[in-house]
Amino acid sequence: NIAAAMIAATLLVQLARLASGARVPLWKPVLMFGGLLMTLSRGGLLSFFVGCLVLLPVLGLSKRIARLAIVVAVLLAAASPKLIAFASQYARFGLSDGSALARVVVWQRSIATFLDYPIFGIGFNTWGFVQERRGFERIAISSYSAEGGLLFVAVLTGLVGLAVYVAMVWFVLRRTRRASRSPFATPAERGLLLGTVAASVAILVNSVFANSLLTPWVMELLVVLWGLAFVVAVDLHNRGRGVTVDHSHSLRSGQALGSG
Numbered sequence: 001n002i003a004a005a006m007i008a009a010t011l012l013v014q015l016a017r018l019a020s021g022a023r024v025p026l027w028k029p030v031l032m033f034g035g036l037l038m039t040l041s042r043g044g045l046l047s048f049f050v051g052c053l054v055l056l057p058v059l060g061l062s063k064r065i066a067r068l069a070i071v072v073a074v075l076l077a078a079a080s081p082k083l084i085a086f087a088s089q090y091a092r093f094g095l096s097d098g099s100a101l102a103r104v105v106v107w108q109r110s111i112a113t114f115l116d117y118p119i120f121g122i123g124f125n126t127w128g129f130v131q132e133r134r135g136f137e138r139i140a141i142s143s144y145s146a147e148g149g150l151l152f153v154a155v156l157t158g159l160v161g162l163a164v165y166v167a168m169v170w171f172v173l174r175r176t177r178r179a180s181r182s183p184f185a186t187p188a189e190r191g192l193l194l195g196t197v198a199a200s201v202a203i204l205v206n207s208v209f210a211n212s213l214l215t216p217w218v219m220e221l222l223v224v225l226w227g228l229a230f231v232v233a234v235d236l237h238n239r240g241r242g243v244t245v246d247h248s249h250s251l252r253s254g255q256a257l258g259s260g
Contacts (some may be wrong), residue, residue, distance in 0.1 A: 004044020017191030041211030
């Protein structure tokens, strides 16, 4: 699931750049999509498709994306018997496998804990100790985190922390989305900005099924994307101001010459 989150985020940025007109060799997204399939992560595939739904209304279905979709569809059709057999070994079809049922149990425990501490939560990195006091055994490092995404953030920090976290994410997505509309953005920059929005939404969805939102490897990737998007947004803003200043200076010069 963690690998699927990282691959899906990278793949969405590649697709956004490809659809925006930037040069991206087709073998790169094909390879990343193959890696995503090999994770056998249902949550990872769902988050990737949600990210695609974020991109589709903005970028549409370009010819390059259509060609990529045809290539992927042909490869999937050829490899589907092997993929189905491979996935069946790990009980990836249906909800009877232990991993799916375990998530439901963790969600129930998270909701119950949140209802007991709704304002400020239980505190960061205290999940394992609190669950032990509530009668659940603490085993290995996995006992200190839980699936749920924003639900887990609410458990740890309460409604106060959840509001702050959601506000931070909303600010990033709003600014990045606004910068992508700039007429001064190059195809590569626009693709990076829109890919960052789609990747952020995808990781939020993925974190419902794995604690990817608070996993350092995924957090590092997400924060780097946010940082790059902010750098591009500031640069685009400065370009726009430069054009405005130059235009205003030319207008004032013309008025002065006219009056003279």
